[in-house]
Amino acid sequence: MENKTLFDKVWDSHIVKSINGSSQVLYIDKHLIHEVTSPQAFSELKSRGINLFRKDKIVATADHNTPTINQHLPIKDAMSRNQLDQLTKNCKENDIELYGLGHKYNGIIHVIAPELGITQPGMTMVCGDSHTSTHGAFGSIAFGIGTSQVAQVFASQCIITEKPKSMRISVNGKLANGVSPKDVILYIISKLGTNSGTGYFAEYTGNVFENMSMEGRMTVCNMSIEMGARGGIIAPDNKTYDYIKGREFAPKGKELDDKIKYWETLETDEKAVFDKEYSFDASDIEPMITYGTNPGMGIKITDSIPNIDNTSFHKSLEYMGFNAGESLINKQINYVFIGSCTNSRIEDFRIVAKYIKGKQKADNINALIVPGSHKVAKQIKDEGLQDIFEMAGFELRQPGCSACLAMNDDKIPKNEYCVSTSNRNFEGRQGQGARTLLASPLVAASVAIEGKIIDITKTIL
Amino acid sequence: MEKFVKLTSNAVPLAIENIDTDQIIPARFLKSTDREGFGKNLFRDWRYDKDDKPKSDFNLNNNKYSGSILVAGDNFGCGSSREHAAWAIKDYGFKVVVSSFFADIFKGNALNNGILPIQLDAEKLKLILELIEKEPKTNIEIELEEQVIEVKSLNIKESFYIDAYKKTCLLNGYDDIDFLVNIRKEIEEFEKNTYI
Ligand code: SF4
Numbered sequence: 001m002e003n004k005t006l007f008d009k010v011w012d013s014h015i016v017k018s019i020n021g022s023s024q025v026l027y028i029d030k031h032l033i034h035e036v037t038s039p040q041a042f043s044e045l046k047s048r049g050i051n052l053f054r055k056d057k058i059v060a061t062a063d064h065n066t067p068t069i070n071q072h073l074p075i076k077d078a079m080s081r082n083q084l085d086q087l088t089k090n091c092k093e094n095d096i097e098l099y100g101l102g103h104k105y106n107g108i109i110h111v112i113a114p115e116l117g118i119t120q121p122g123m124t125m126v127c128g129d130s131h132t133s134t135h136g137a138f139g140s141i142a143f144g145i146g147t148s149q150v151a152q153v154f155a156s157q158c159i160i161t162e163k164p165k166s167m168r169i170s171v172n173g174k175l176a177n178g179v180s181p182k183d184v185i186l187y188i189i190s191k192l193g194t195n196s197g198t199g200y201f202a203e204y205t206g207n208v209f210e211n212m213s214m215e216g217r218m219t220v221c222n223m224s225i226e227m228g229a230r231g232g233i234i235a236p237d238n239k240t241y242d243y244i245k246g247r248e249f250a251p252k253g254k255e256l257d258d259k260i261k262y263w264e265t266l267e268t269d270e271k272a273v274f275d276k277e278y279s280f281d282a283s284d285i286e287p288m289i290t291y292g293t294n295p296g297m298g299i300k301i302t303d304s305i306p307n308i309d310n311t312s313f314h315k316s317l318e319y320m321g322f323n324a325g326e327s328l329i330n331k332q333i334n335y336v337f338i339g340s341c342t343n344s345r346i347e348d349f350r351i352v353a354k355y356i357k358g359k360q361k362a363d364n365i366n367a368l369i370v371p372g373s374h375k376v377a378k379q380i381k382d383e384g385l386q387d388i389f390e391m392a393g394f395e396l397r398q399p400g401c402s403a404c405l406a407m408n409d410d411k412i413p414k415n416e417y418c419v420s421t422s423n424r425n426f427e428g429r430q431g432q433g434a435r436t437l438l439a440s441p442l443v444a445a446s447v448a449i450e451g452k453i454i455d456i457t458k459t460i461l
Numbered sequence: 462m463e464k465f466v467k468l469t470s471n472a473v474p475l476a477i478e479n480i481d482t483d484q485i486i487p488a489r490f491l492k493s494t495d496r497e498g499f500g501k502n503l504f505r506d507w508r509y510d511k512d513d514k515p516k517s518d519f520n521l522n523n524n525k526y527s528g529s530i531l532v533a534g535d536n537f538g539c540g541s542s543r544e545h546a547a548w549a550i551k552d553y554g555f556k557v558v559v560s561s562f563f564a565d566i567f568k569g570n571a572l573n574n575g576i577l578p579i580q581l582d583a584e585k586l587k588l589i590l591e592l593i594e595k596e597p598k599t600n601i602e603i604e605l606e607e608q609v610i611e612v613k614s615l616n617i618k619e620s621f622y623i624d625a626y627k628k629t630c631l632l633n634g635y636d637d638i639d640f641l642v643n644i645r646k647e648i649e650e651f652e653k654n655t656y657i
Binding site (some may be wrong): 016017019020022023025036037039040043044048064065080082083086128129132144145147149151152155156157160162164194195198199228230294310312315407414424426427428429433 | 476477478479481483484487488489491492493494495496506511534535536539540541542543544547562563564565566569570573574624625626627628629636637638640641642644645647648651652655
């Protein structure tokens with residue numbers, strides 16, 4: 001019996017060869033691309049006269065720059081339009097499958113690949129995007145790469161990289177009412193810090209993850225990069241197979257049966273040793289919110305902002321307009337953003353709709369709801385959630401990254417607070433001078449209704 | 462890629478921790494489809510106020526600091542995978558970034574662009590940052606073959622880690638694509654054994 005981790009099993013089976021030092025040539029099963037990080041890779045290939053090696057292993061979408069209203073009209077911003085045109089042209093020239101604007105499969109790359117059945121256990125997947133870690137929820141090794149590496153994968157379907165170290169994060173016990181997967185990962189990052197995972201790949205284990213839906217697991221793996229880890233991975237189980245079955249690009253019939261037999265071997269052997277281990281008790285986790293300018297600066301929503309004697313910490317509080325020792329409860333908020341590859345799947349919107357049904361958003365609130373894909377948008381409509389959102393005064397937009405990084409017109413104004421379900425609260429992330437507080441969809445919904453931060457645990461019991 | 466062998470230069474100190482790639486190059490500048498020209502927007506929102514006037518309290522705007530080495534606080538380059546961050550640093554004129562910790566993707570992106578990331582322990586980094594702030598004309602010497610960074614006036618001579626393959630690439634100006642295209646046959650063999 002071998003003593004391998006789940007990560008080792010998938011990684012080792014994709015090594016083409018080792019080269020000097022600790023670098024290895026790693027084979028990539030799926031290469032996801034979008035408009036922002038691919039154009040320079042295409043031009044590099046072209047200028048060096050190198051042809052694309054495996055076009056059928058590439059899936060392309062447009063998501064970062066896309067407008068969330070009037071997607072059928074030409075994009076107003078000339079540079080955004082140019083970037084999208086470039087992607088279309090590059091995909092056409094290289095015969096790559098593109099789910100561009102207007103395509104029924106279009107959406108945020110990390111939302112569409114799983115929902116189309118492209119993401120599968122045991123795969124290696126890369127994308128010029130750090131939140132590629134999302135796909136680890138299926139027991140695949142998925143991580144973000146830079147544009148030079150995008151060009152490498154174009155040229156060879158491989159990258160040269162060192163093997164990351166392994167770390168295991170276990171969470172066991174019962175989550176309290178109102179505590180969601182987003183709270184679990186925000187809690188973990190607040191405990192471990194934003195660089196605890198650097199150089200590592202994290203496996204999440206324990207009954208909390210076992211009991212989580214696939215959507216929840218994706219939320220957790222999505223934010224692995226926020227503690228510095230290249231990616232996160234969760235062992236596949238029946239829930240994983242059931243999620244994949246029947247999706248557009250999922251294996252079918254005998255092929256599926258064979259695959260499942262293989263997928264069932266993808267778990268960490270009992271005696272496998274990790275380089276680092278952490279474990280947490282589910283009952284310690286409460287609804288979370290961030291108060292600073294990195295995702296590690298999170299607290300339980302009922303806690304006060306800590307006081308840390310460090311210039312970077314004070315710089316961060318100054319940007320946010322908060323004081324050490326202050327509580328965030330009752331803080332007035334004018335913007336709520338529910339979307340991004342962290343929380344824009346149907347389950348997220350069901351939770352929001354359930355909470356706001358029959359209620360009205362507060363007058364001071366601008367509440368933006370942006371589905372992760374056209375498929376999610378359709379589900380929102382089909383399940384009647386659209387009516388609930390509209391009746392409550394929320395603005396339901398067309399799919400895309402939107403105010404998660406504000407490359408399109410969806411920006412939060414300077415100095416305004418935004419409670420956001422996205423994954424980064426960096427300075428200016430949602431617009432120049434915008435102040436982001438990360439939270440779960442449920443917390444975001446409660447803020448939209450109240451116009452301020454409340455202790456959600458009191459209202460949902 | 463440009464070769465990197467050795468370098469002696471002054472340095473610009475940036476004693477801020479967790480500098481993320483959104484600060485290095487904000488998302489609104491990622492719409493370009495070229496690799497050039499990002500240097501003018503390096504640290505844009507820290508460097509310029511809302512009327513595009515340089516902020517006098519930011520070290521890149523301070524004439525007393527110069528050189529092609531950036532010395533930054535812990536956990537440099539965290540956040541997004543945007544290689545634009547490395548392009549901006551290079552385009553501005555930095556060839557080396559020194560910190561006590563680098564985010565993985567940034568480190569890879571830097572090396573793929575001929576920028577050398579040097580990781581030092583936190584104590585040494587603090588000493589160097591303090592010295593440059595006091596003595597901006599301090600020289601820092603870097604020797605890649607020996608993997609050594611030296612600050613004579615502090616009596617600091619430290620060796621740093623770099624993967625052997627990456628070191629060869631930097632010393633010779635090779636990049637990964639040449640290597641990978643040359644082993645396409647082996648990759649095809651791998652595919653045959655694994656996927657058929
Ligand atoms: S939603 Fe945000 S984090 Fe996710 S891919 Fe888009 S920009 Fe990146």
